[in-house]
Amino acid sequence: MQRLQGKVAIVTGAGSGIGQAIAKRLGCEGAKVLINYRGSEAGADETRRAIEACGGQSVVIQGDVTKMDDLRNLVDTAWNKFDSADILVNNAGLEIRSDFWDTKEEDYDRQMAVNLRGPYFLAQAFVRRLRDAKKPGRIINISSVHEDMAFPGFTTYCCSKGGMRMMMHNLTVELGPLGITVNNIAPGAIATPINKALLEDKPKLNALLANIPLGRLGTPEDVAAMVAFLTSDDASYITGATFLVDGGLMRNYHEQ
Ligand code: NAI
Ligand code: BGC
Secondary structure (H helix, E strand, C coil), X not given: CCCCCCCEEEECCCCXXXXXXXXXXXXXXXXXXXXXXXXXXXXXXXXXXXXXXXXXXXXXXXXXXXXXXXXXXXXXXXXXXXXXXXXXXXXXXXXXCECHHHCCHHHXXXXXXXXXXXXXXHHHHHHHHHHHHCCCEEEEEECCHHHCCCCCCXXXXXXXXXXXXXXXXXXXXXXXXXXXXXXXXXXXXXXXXXXXXXXXXXXXXXXXHHCCCCCCCECHXXXXXXXXXXXXHHHCCCCCCEEEECCCHHHCCXXX
16 A cells, blocks of 8 residues: 655655665655765665665755755755655764763764754755645654663764754644644664664674564664654654654663
8 A cells, every 4th residue: 555645755864774764665655755865876876766666756866964055955856846845754864972071072063963953954944845835744853762862972962862852842833733743763773884883793782682672673664664654644643752663672671
């Protein structure tokens, strides 16, 4: 069943990992997809081909979410090519490791620029066009279990995701009257390039697996399935919530 026929979706960071799986899934559910990528055009092309194989339509568009012109261009391209932009998935992100006492100013700024400032102003550009057109919409932010849970060594990352959590809470209230829903998806540990170092470190990986009640890492497709639901008509009354896709990681506690 194609649940997103007639919809247009923008997915940032859709040339790899979770964003790629989301773009593919939305495209195969019938949405026309704007596949944003920053660096890896090959990855974005792979996403486009997968959507084509499902009989879907998409456009690949280069853009850096830290640049205001690129954000506006993403939304404008959606409207110019497909006459709408109904779904925004703020997925692009990065994770910079540093102990608190060593954090450099430029790393703090970059972390916030990509993970929080970009989603904020992209959502703004997305909402302005919908408001002018008097159309409803859906915003999904890919945050993390670390919008809530501490992650020592990654304080700037947690600040960015915690900020995304409050952004979602506020936008729920401000955008509800416009018919725009806003939800976060909080993945746990998903096997993607962002976790390369961890995936290559067996002892660390095993320690992490021991913390996940379902006993495995998540897949990008696990996250994409939640996006497909939250952007479908079945989720029209759902706004202001964070949905864990984490195999139980967040709830885990053991006494040895
Ligand atoms: P990934 O590294 O494959 O994906 C991140 C994507 O963001 C890449 O395609 C990258 O090119 C893009 N990106 C980075 N900076 C950008 C910029 N300035 N402009 C445009 N695009 C940019 O890793 P993954 O895991 O797919 O990450 C996607 C999102 O999921 C991130 O926001 C991450 O924080 C979040 N997440 C990932 C988890 C995991 O365990 N893999 C768990 C929880 C959240
Ligand atoms: C991080 C991953 C981490 C996962 C679970 C995500 O937000 O990007 O590096 O494995 O949370 O802790």
